[in-house]
Amino acid sequence: NLKASVSTGAGVTFTFNISHALNSTLLMNVFEPTNVTAKNAVLCFIPPYLGIYTIVVEASASCGQVLTKTFFQSAYAPNPPIDVSIVGGSLRQAKLGSVVSLDAQLSLYNGDTVTPANTNFSFSWACYLLLPGSDGVRYTQPHNNDTSYRTLQTCNLTIPATGVVSISTSGFAVNAFALFEVTVRNKAQVGTAAQVVSILSTQPPLVAIE
Known part of the structure; x- marks a missing residue:
């Protein structure tokens, strides 16, 4: 909550003018406080964007006097994790010798409308060979915290x-799971995603849902 107070008992009208400190075009609005007494006003404000805000509080007394106070670091929204996924779902199949495209950029979203989701991002990839018979898909489920696969053998890639x-996929073996x-x-901000690729000896069937 943002709180403003004055030392006069006269009738006072409060307004809060809030804008993003780095880009004032993002939020330049006047907010009315929700809880007002003779000397105090409280505003509940949830920052919709990442960053620091400039907050100008104006108190107008009935006698015509206007008091203004500016804050430069009063509200900060923490960095949420990046929402990232690899196109194709948690498990894909590929014929040995084919080329698989892994796209982690298409649906990338960082929860920040200030920065477009396709800029200023860095990517790093890793590949692990899952043990035969292991339930590798469990590693790719949402909100999964099991990263024990990182102790397995890495791919020669x-x-x-x-x-x-x-x-x-030429360097893999048939029936391998990568x-x-x-x-x-x-x-x-950081985000991770995983996808399992099953290597087959034949071309996997194409399935479409219309």
Whole structure:
């Protein structure tokens, strides 16, 4: 809550003018307080964007006197985790020798309308060979915290640090399960996603739902 107070007992009208400190066009609104007494006003304000806000409080007395106070670091929204996923779901199939495209950029969202979701992001990839018979898909479920796969053997791959990568499956064996993990960073924000690729000896069937 934002609170303003004055030392006069006269009738006072309060207004809060709030804008983003780095980009004033994002939020330039006048807010009316929700709880007003003769000397105090309280405003409940939830920052809709990341960053620091400029808050100008204006108190207008019935005698015509106007008092203004400006705050420069009164409201801050913490960095939420980046929402990232790899196109194709948690499990995909690919024929041995084919090229698989892994796209972690298409649905990228960082919860911040200030910065477009396709800029200022860095990507890093890792690949792990899952043990035969293991339930690798469990690693890719939402809100999963099991990262024990990171102790497994890594794939013999060099993956570029881009949002979309093309992977040749020639170096895998038939019936292998490879787990690809991407980590996305934007300043203090971090997000991860994983996808399991099952290697087959034949071309997997194409299924479409219309």
